Amino acid sequence: MTNKLRACYTDSPDDLSINYFPLFIRTEKGKFLALDLGGTNFRVLLIELSENHFEMKSKIFAIPQHIMLGSGEQLFDHIADCLAKFMKEENIMKERLALGFTFSFPLRQLGLTKGLLKSWTKGFNCSGVVGNDVVQLLRDAIKRRGDISIDIFAILNDTTGTLMSCAWKNQSCRIGLIVGTGSNACYVEKQKNAELFDEPDAGSGQVLINTEWGAFGDNGKLDYIRTQYDKNIDQDSINPGKQFFEKMISGMYMGEIVRQALERFTKEGLLFGGKGSDLLFTKGRFYTKYVSEIESDYSGVYTNCREILEELGLKHATEQDCVNVRFVCECVSRRAAHLVSAALCTLLNKMDEPHVTVGIDGSVYRFHPHFHNLMMEKISHLINPHLKFDLMLSEDGSGRGAALVAACASAKKR
Structure with a gap:
């Protein structure tokens, strides 16, 4: 596993991120903005820093489906x-603030404020963005408005934002992990070991x-454990042949893996007396949140499971059906937790530090009732x-980390 995973992050300099500077953050003061884009919703945040303290305000905005699949100009407009609506609500339209941009899609990062989109994931497919600098696209959209003044000081992904957010509270945090709609991780490496990073040492x-x-497994390294369900999901996705590891573990796909298994067992006469429903046989209709809700039932109790099955038109489900549905959910979520844990251990063992805190965010880790314990055990x-480790939930998400990086970057520039 170690050599296979290492190939995932050492093949290209595109994966190298930013200089590590969490300690500087504690000395900076003032107001800073952040954008956090990584799924169907995104957040705008305003943080105000003083010594060892911060105040944060945020608002969530939706991204309609037609914008997710429209043009890049539409998305950034x-x-x-x-962003302008949020600034107006917070009465900061006339202030010029530093902004950190969390952009949770694969980037070829050429600097702290320049990143070229390599590919869309998580249901996005906006035209005119792949291969272009997303920071410049955001600057252009802000310029087209002409009513707000913002300095973009950093672009980072959600793993980096999560790590920085947790490191502000816990200086032993050295890994940032996302297990949500998608999945990714970043970690702190000694610069001398980063063979593809040729910038001068910034001090740390x-x-x-x-x-x-x-994207681990896109080269065939995971073929020996991929199931027919995984292959079906990949074939039906908007990015077939890519993000194999993510498609086995993340919230965008877990519910569909369960649904495919339930459909198969129903058609084989092993579930629901062989009688399914239109909703059960509809792609994407078994949501990942159902997995968490079903596994939240106490042992021997199937209240949530029955409600979900009735919602899917399966009122005829027996108690044994509920037992079996829960078992399928447990198999899928346990596999996801174990795969994440195996990859995480590769990083922990490679770092070989006595104690590392892992900062974690994402809906699967946050809301699944057993994911944390499954990871701790594995x-x-x-x-x-x-080696010793801790798993730390990022209470404020990756957006706060982006604002903290912007604060640090603006202080270093001054």
């Missing part, structure tokens, strides 16, 4: 419009490396015996 002797591990089994 929508983001700029929401360390850099953050973005693994983009969602990591404890796989990690080198002399």
Whole structure:
């Protein structure tokens, strides 16, 4: 597993992220903005820093489906419009503020404020963005408005934002992990070991490396454990042949994996007396949140399971059907937790630091009732015996980390 995963993040300099500077953040004061884009919703945040304290305000905006699949200009105009609305509500339209931009899609990062989109994931397919600098696209959208003044000081992905957000509270945080709509991780590496990073040492002797591990397996290294369900999901996705690892573990796909299994077992006469429903047999209709809700039932109790099955038109489900549906959900979520844990242990063992805190965000880790415990158990089994670790939920998400990086970057520029 170690050599295979290393290939995921050492093949290209595109995966190298930013110089590591969480300690500087504690000295900066003032107001800073952040945009956090990584799914069907995005957040705009305003943080106000003083010594060892921060105040944060945020608002969530939706991205309609037609914009997710429209042009890049439409997407960034929508983001700029929401940003302006937020600034107006917070009465900061006339202030010129530094902004950190969390952009949670694969980037070829050429600097702290320049990143070229490599490919869309998570249901996005906006034209005219792949291969272009997303920071410049955002600047252009802000300029087209002409009513707000913003300095973009950093672009980073959600793993980096999560790590920086947690590091502000816990200086042993050295890994940022996302297990939500998608999945990815970044970690702190000694700059001397980052062979593809040729910028001068900025003082810490360390850099953050973005693994983009969602793409692990795209070269066939995971074929030996991919199931027919995984292959079906890939074939039906908007990016077939890409993000194999992510498609096995993330919230965008877990519910559909379960649905495919339930459909198969129903048609084989093993579930629901062989009688399914139109909704059960509809792609995407078994949501990942159902997996969390079904596994939230106490042992021997199937209240949530029955409600969900009735919602899917399966009122005839028996108690044994509920037992079996829960078992399928457990198999899929356990596999996801174990795969994440195996990849995480590869990083922990490679870093070989006595104690590392892993900052984690994402809906799957946050809301699944057993994901944390499954990870703790599996990591404890796989990690080198002399190493210790903690898993830390990022309470404020990756957006706060983006604002903190913007604060640090603007202070260093001054």
